[in-house]
Amino acid sequence: xxxxxxxxxxxxxxxxxxxxxxxxxVKKYSDVFxxxxxxxxxxxxxxxxxxxxxxxxxxxxxxxxxAMTEGMMEVRRKPDSSMVRSAELxxxxxxxxxxxxxxxxxxxxACHFIIGELEGINRPAFMPxxxxxxxxxxxxxxxxxxxxxxxxxxxxxxALMATVYAKVIMNLNNPTVGLLNIGHEESKGKDYHKExxxxxxxxxxxxxxxxxEPRDITSNIVDIIVTDGFTxxxxxxxxxxxxxxxxxxxxxxxxxxxxxxxxxxxxxxxxRGVRETFDYRNNASALMLGLKxxxxxxxxxxxxxxWISTLEMTRKAVINDFVKKIEAEIKKGV
Amino acid sequence: xxxxxxxxxxxxxxxxxxxxxxxxxVKKYSDVFxxxxxxxxxxxxxxxxxxxxxxxxxxxxxxxxxAMTEGMMEVRRKPDSSMVRSAELxxxxxxxxxxxxxxxxxxxxACHFIIGELEGINRPAFMPxxxxxxxxxxxxxxxxxxxxxxxxxxxxxxALMATVYAKVIMNLNNPTVGLLNIGHEESKGKDYHKExxxxxxxxxxxxxxxxxEPRDITSNIVDIIVTDGFTxxxxxxxxxxxxxxxxxxxxxxxxxxxxxxxxxxxxxxxxRGVRETFDYRNNASALMLGLKxxxxxxxxxxxxxxWISTLEMTRKAVINDFVKKIEAEIKKGV
Numbered sequence: 301x302x303x304x305x306x307x308x309x310x311x312x313x314x315x316x317x318x319x320x321x322x323x324x325x326v327k328k329y330s331d332v333f334x335x336x337x338x339x340x341x342x343x344x345x346x347x348x349x350x351x352x353x354x355x356x357x358x359x360x361x362x363x364x365x366x367a368m369t370e371g372m373m374e375v376r377r378k379p380d381s382s383m384v385r386s387a388e389l390x391x392x393x394x395x396x397x398x399x400x401x402x403x404x405x406x407x408x409x410a411c412h413f414i415i416g417e418l419e420g421i422n423r424p425a426f427m428p429x430x431x432x433x434x435x436x437x438x439x440x441x442x443x444x445x446x447x448x449x450x451x452x453x454x455x456x457x458x459a460l461m462a463t464v465y466a467k468v469i470m471n472l473n474n475p476t477v478g479l480l481n482i483g484h485e486e487s488k489g490k491d492y493h494k495e496x497x498x499x500x501x502x503x504x505x506x507x508x509x510x511x512x513e514p515r516d517i518t519s520n521i522v523d524i525i526v527t528d529g530f531t532x533x534x535x536x537x538x539x540x541x542x543x544x545x546x547x548x549x550x551x552x553x554x555x556x557x558x559x560x561x562x563x564x565x566x567x568x569x570x571x572r573g574v575r576e577t578f579d580y581r582n583n584a585s586a587l588m589l590g591l592k593x594x595x596x597x598x599x600x601x602x603x604x605x606x607w608i609s610t611l612e613m614t615r616k617a618v619i620n621d622f623v624k625k626i627e628a629e630i631k632k633g634v
Numbered sequence: 635x636x637x638x639x640x641x642x643x644x645x646x647x648x649x650x651x652x653x654x655x656x657x658x659x660v661k662k663y664s665d666v667f668x669x670x671x672x673x674x675x676x677x678x679x680x681x682x683x684x685x686x687x688x689x690x691x692x693x694x695x696x697x698x699x700x701a702m703t704e705g706m707m708e709v710r711r712k713p714d715s716s717m718v719r720s721a722e723l724x725x726x727x728x729x730x731x732x733x734x735x736x737x738x739x740x741x742x743x744a745c746h747f748i749i750g751e752l753e754g755i756n757r758p759a760f761m762p763x764x765x766x767x768x769x770x771x772x773x774x775x776x777x778x779x780x781x782x783x784x785x786x787x788x789x790x791x792x793a794l795m796a797t798v799y800a801k802v803i804m805n806l807n808n809p810t811v812g813l814l815n816i817g818h819e820e821s822k823g824k825d826y827h828k829e830x831x832x833x834x835x836x837x838x839x840x841x842x843x844x845x846x847e848p849r850d851i852t853s854n855i856v857d858i859i860v861t862d863g864f865t866x867x868x869x870x871x872x873x874x875x876x877x878x879x880x881x882x883x884x885x886x887x888x889x890x891x892x893x894x895x896x897x898x899x900x901x902x903x904x905x906r907g908v909r910e911t912f913d914y915r916n917n918a919s920a921l922m923l924g925l926k927x928x929x930x931x932x933x934x935x936x937x938x939x940x941w942i943s944t945l946e947m948t949r950k951a952v953i954n955d956f957v958k959k960i961e962a963e964i965k966k967g968v
Contacts, residue, residue: 515875541849542876553904570887
């Protein structure tokens, strides 16, 4: 039985969607035991009448909560918060993974101070899975916001770690890596881009494609895209916003009058196809790569569907002993 | 009669779309005279049978061309290129504006070395007009690629210049300015973001909205978005790519079988509405703000429709004596 801790507190939508996800998850998979960390009374109330097999979880009561708006200092100020206690369970090997939907700043701080980075990794990275034009095929992009700035060596480490993930967890044979940049040519970008280009090209453990332009993030050209955290965050949020706004304009046009509405209704399967291709709810979570243990972060506004995919991603990372394999690769790659 | 020079060479699609645009433009507006700069024989051939009033243009023959793939050094190496000669016409006040669809690197170099920046402006900026969810309403974002890096002072200058543009050319009363950043809070981003936030907030000539997240670039929240050139370029290209890919997936879904095709055909007006809202061809050009004169850059792959909107934008900047007004504002704002 694999053990996963869930930080139950501090999300936008409360405990309910996590419990709903758990109910589905424990029926589907028999090999995971959960430690639900947070306010015991609230969690018990949430579990009430849900009929989740009690042998599949335990509750660890904590008295403090780090709110969504609170920052990294809260990790020091609130030692009995659900986030800190969850991270400690992981650091002390009481569980094999830790998942949270709470404050990103506090999460980053908990990961750094309580769990710690692998040797050779100065900067861990958030890695989400971004939908592409090819249905069911996503691209891994990292970092998308764990860091504000990264150097060339960080980007190479990101490429190495994601390559291991792609091979071990996604069974991709020889995953390709693109460097997010403002042009195809090797000479494009800032100094660290040019340096990273050379290092990526020269590394035998990385199947380097070259620069990839932002307009091709979702074009299914590479398996992995590496970037500094600030740029990655901007690109990811720009994608999300454009997908949302374009679908909103489409909806507006299709519901302009009753004739359009009726016709559009008869095409609802087609529109569902588009929405599903670019549904960011299926991809709300991000692995934190570069830590000594498996840590996963999901959006604070994740619904049950998002939480299920988050828990599935966490399980995969755990049962494949993913961090050990990354550790070995980093030692080789450096 | 206002005089505008057009660099006729070095674009992806050749002379034809420019001539087609000219034909439409000279019929619509009677107050502009064009100097067509480039290979005389090629331009004459392009003009053949187009019946464009010969009193509305002259041809300035040049013997060299800077190719799309060539860089900034070409501006020194090719003194008789169409781009260099066009820029010189502007620098020497033979024309009031200069438009090019050629190599961006060479264009930036020509603007800097031949035309020069306004006093107080260290970094000029490319400013395109980005479509938003509100039909017909675009947001001005700058810089989107004239610079790799910018400091807080640059961003304030961008805000001042774009504010003048919005007031003078777009007749907006009190245009709002957002700072592109990875979160709403003042504390977000790199040091220069925090510094720019304070400076923008404290400047009486700027109606500062606060930080704007990348997911809201197209949400019609502000009139102007300021950012460093690298980030702006990434955001702009990410938007373009997502719009293109989402429409491609939509098309794929709607043409999956004959039934869907027929239904979709009956909704073509609705889809056209969406495409027109987010049509980047209507917005292929960018003003170069911060120069001593009016310079406009359009995509190398601009079609006639793009060229028309480019020439219209150029005309507006010229007849409103836009650069003088910017100059005055910068003097006040510094």
